[in-house]
Amino acid sequence: MVTRPDSASFALGDKFETFLELEEKLAIYQKQNFVQLWIRDSRSVNAAKRRLTREVKDDLRYYEIKYCCIQGGVGFKSRGKGKRSASTFRQDCQMHISLRASEDGQALEVKSLSLNHNHELTQELFEHLPAQRKLPEETKKEAEHLLKLKANRKLIQQELSKQSNKIVLFKDLSNIQQRMKERESRNDVDCLVQILKDKYGKCMTMHLIL
Numbered sequence: 001m002v003t004r005p006d007s008a009s010f011a012l013g014d015k016f017e018t019f020l021e022l023e024e025k026l027a028i029y030q031k032q033n034f035v036q037l038w039i040r041d042s043r044s045v046n047a048a049k050r051r052l053t054r055e056v057k058d059d060l061r062y063y064e065i066k067y068c069c070i071q072g073g074v075g076f077k078s079r080g081k082g083k084r085s086a087s088t089f090r091q092d093c094q095m096h097i098s099l100r101a102s103e104d105g106q107a108l109e110v111k112s113l114s115l116n117h118n119h120e121l122t123q124e125l126f127e128h129l130p131a132q133r134k135l136p137e138e139t140k141k142e143a144e145h146l147l148k149l150k151a152n153r154k155l156i157q158q159e160l161s162k163q164s165n166k167i168v169l170f171k172d173l174s175n176i177q178q179r180m181k182e183r184e185s186r187n188d189v190d191c192l193v194q195i196l197k198d199k200y201g202k203c204m205t206m207h208l209i210l
Contacts, residue, residue, distance in 0.1 A: 008032055010097050010115065015107035019061035022099070022108055026067070034126035035117075036070040040096070048101070056105035065108070069095040070129065071119055091119045127167045135172070139164045143176050 010029065016022040030037060041064075045056050048063030056063055072093030098112040126132060135143070139160055146156045153173055161168045 010110055010113055012110055012113065014110040015102060016099075016109075017057075017107050018059040019108065020059075034121045034123050035095070036126065036129050036131055037067040037097070038070055039065060040068040041066040045101070054105055056101045057107075060101055060105075060108050062099075062108065064098070064100040066096060066098040069093040069117060070131075071117070093118050128169075133167050133169065133172060135160065135164050135166065135168070140176060143173065144180055147173065147177050147180065 008029065010025075016025065026037060029035065043063045043065075045058055045060055045063050048056060052063075071091045072095065095114055095117050096112070097110060097115075099108040100111045101107070102109040142163065143156065143160055146159070153170060156173060157168050157170065160166075
């Protein structure tokens with residue numbers, strides 16, 4: 001019989017009959033506890049089946065999977081000589097949740113976990129994380145439209161935040177604008193290649209690309 005875990009937390013022995021069920025629980029846990037998790041290690045069911053003699057349900061998707069706090073999960077070392085690496089902003093948090101297929105292969109079971117963090121958890125910090133600031137596609141399109149019109153950035157920021165109910169930084173607008181420029185640049189190159197192909201043939205086009 002599968003253990004039905006409490007929606008607000010995880011415990012050793014908790015079982016999930018499908019990966020979708022686990023994802024739904026993780027979404028609730030992260031939102032309620034202001035925690036952003038990432039997949040540190042994993043092995044799919046398909047990969048594990050090559051060595052296993054027992055059956056594992058395909059709906060589990062993973063034979064084993066480990067989630068860690070976004071502020072940790074690996075050993076972080078500075079690679080530069082006196083220069084600050086982006087990795088140094090992480091705090092080596094040891095919070096993790098590790099699951100593996102149960103003995104009968106019918107559920108993902110929590111085998112190891114530590115829910116303690118070595119840093120502050122607040123709603124404000126959580127909402128400022130990049131994954132939480134990610135905008136829906138429709139809102140991104142609206143941002144591109146407003147940026148093309150050269151609208152006031154402060155007003156764009158306020159409008160997007162109102163539409164999405166998310167934190168929007170000026171950095172996010174700059175990233176959207178940079179992707180627009182890169183896309184336009186690729187379109188220009190593709191257009192040039194097509195013109196040369198039409199005019200001089202495939203050989204000239206390949207020569208240009210090389």
